[in-house]
Amino acid sequence: MELSQRVQKLTPSSTLAITAKANELKASGQDVIGLAAGEPDFNTPGNIIQAAFRAVEAGKTKYTPAGGLPQLKQAIQSKLERDGLHYQLNEIMVASGAKHALYNLFQSILDEGDEVIIPIPYWVSYPEQVKLAGGEPVYVETDEATAFKVTAAKLDTVKTARTKALILNTPSNPTGALYSEDELQEVADWAVKNNIIVVSDEIYETLVYDGKHISIATLGDAIKALTVVINGVSKSHSMTGWRIGYAAGDQKIIKAMTDLASHSTSNPTTPSQWAAIEAYEGDQTFLKEMNATFKSRLDTIYPLLMEIPGISCIKPKGAFYLYPNVKETVKLCGLNSADELVEQLLEEVLVAAVPGSSFGSPDNIRLSYATDLESMTEAIKRIKQFVTDRMERA
Structure with a gap:
C-alpha cells in the first residue's frame, strides 16, 4: 500500500x-x-491541577468551541494586554498545543510553492510543517559569529517574490538566543517593507535569564498587522502534556485556523482549557x-x-x-x-x-x-x- x-x-x-x-x-x-x-x-503547579479536577467534577468535559473556551480566550487576551498587545477575541485561537497552532497557521496561509524563511538553527518541526502545507522552506544561515540571529541584510539574500513568511523564535530552541529590541526593530522594518508575515514563536518567553523578552508585535501597528504570535502554557507553566497553545493575529487568519481545527481536532481538551485559565489568571x-x-x-x-x-x-x-x-x-x-x-x-x-x-x-x-x-x-x-x-x- x-x-x-x-x-x-x-x-x-x-x-x-x-x-x-x-x-x-x-x-x-x-x-x-x-x-x-x-x-x-x-x-505542573498544584493550583492548575486542582482547577482541572474541579472542572471534571463539575461536568466540564463536553465539546467547546473549536477555537477555545471564551473564558480561556479572555484570559489569553488579558495576558497579552499585560504584555502591551491588544487583540479582540476573534483574533485569538486556542489550539491543542503551540505545535498545533503552528500547523494550522501554515495550512491556512501557504499555497504550493510559497516560501517560508527559516533561520538556521531551527526547531525541528518548522520545515516539516511548512512542507506539509505545500510550502518551501528557505534557510538563512546564522552561527556563533552572529549570535544565532538574523539581520535584514541576511534576510535580503534569501528573499524572493514567493516569500510569504518568516519564522522568528525568541528565545530560541535550540540556541537560547534572545533578540534585543533594536534587533527586532530591524527585522520588523524589513518585514513591513516587504509585506511578509512574521510567525513569532514565543513559547519560551518566560524563560529569560539575561535581558528581557520582547514580542516583535509590540513594535508598532504595521508589524503587529503582519505578525502571528504563537505561544502556550507548555514551557511557562510546565504543562507540556496538557496540550494547550494559542495563536493571536489577523482575524482572517485566525478564523481560517479555527475553521480548519473544526474539521480536525474539534476542540482542545476541555479540562486542559480550564487548567490553562488558572495558569494565566492564578498565582504566577x-x-x-x-x-x-x-x-x-x-x-x-x-x-x-x-x-x-x-x-x-x-x-x-x-x-x-x-x-x-x-x-x-x-x-x-x-x-x-x-x-x-x-x-x-x-x-x-x-x-x-x-x-x-x-x-x-x-x-x-x-x-x-x-x-x-x-x-x-x-x-x-x-x-x-x-x-x-x-x-x-x-
Whole structure:
C-alpha cells in the first residue's frame, strides 16, 4: 500500500527518537542521563491541577468551541494586554498545543510553492510543517559569529517574490538566543517593507535569564498587522502534556485556523482549557521560581561545559538549552561528525544529547538542562571523561 507523497517526505523528530532510545535503555536498567527532551522537569503547579479536577467534577468535559473556551480566550487576551498587545477575541485561537497552532497557521496561509524563511538553527518541526502545507522552506544561515540571529541584510539574500513568511523564535530552541529590541526593530522594518508575515514563536518567553523578552508585535501597528504570535502554557507553566497553545493575529487568519481545527481536532481538551485559565489568571509565583532554578543551573553548568576540550559555546540568554559547537571536539576524539559523537556518548557513557544536524547546524549538539543539577553535573563529567579518554587513544 502506497503512502502519500507528503508523509514520505517527512523527517522524523530526532529529539523524540533519541528520548525514546534513552528511555528504552533506562527501562533495561542502564544509568542513562537524558539531556535531549525539550520539557521542564517540574510538575505542573498544584493550583492548575486542582482547577482541572474541579472542572471534571463539575461536568466540564463536553465539546467547546473549536477555537477555545471564551473564558480561556479572555484570559489569553488579558495576558497579552499585560504584555502591551491588544487583540479582540476573534483574533485569538486556542489550539491543542503551540505545535498545533503552528500547523494550522501554515495550512491556512501557504499555497504550493510559497516560501517560508527559516533561520538556521531551527526547531525541528518548522520545515516539516511548512512542507506539509505545500510550502518551501528557505534557510538563512546564522552561527556563533552572529549570535544565532538574523539581520535584514541576511534576510535580503534569501528573499524572493514567493516569500510569504518568516519564522522568528525568541528565545530560541535550540540556541537560547534572545533578540534585543533594536534587533527586532530591524527585522520588523524589513518585514513591513516587504509585506511578509512574521510567525513569532514565543513559547519560551518566560524563560529569560539575561535581558528581557520582547514580542516583535509590540513594535508598532504595521508589524503587529503582519505578525502571528504563537505561544502556550507548555514551557511557562510546565504543562507540556496538557496540550494547550494559542495563536493571536489577523482575524482572517485566525478564523481560517479555527475553521480548519473544526474539521480536525474539534476542540482542545476541555479540562486542559480550564487548567490553562488558572495558569494565566492564578498565582504566577511558579514562573519566577522555575526561572530562578533554570538560571542557577545554567550558571553552574556553563563553566563546567567550557572545560571540555574543543568545546565552544555562547552562553544562552533564554530557554533551557546549551548549544555548543563541537567541531574541534569531534576532531580531538578522532570521530567523523557531531552525529557520531552523540551516538558514542549514548552508547559509551549513557548521556543522551541531540545532534545539531537535526536543527540544520551539523557542528553543534543540543544539551537540555531541564533536569536536576546533580544529573546535569554528572552528565558533563561523563562527557569530559569520554573526550579525555578518546584524546588519549587518538
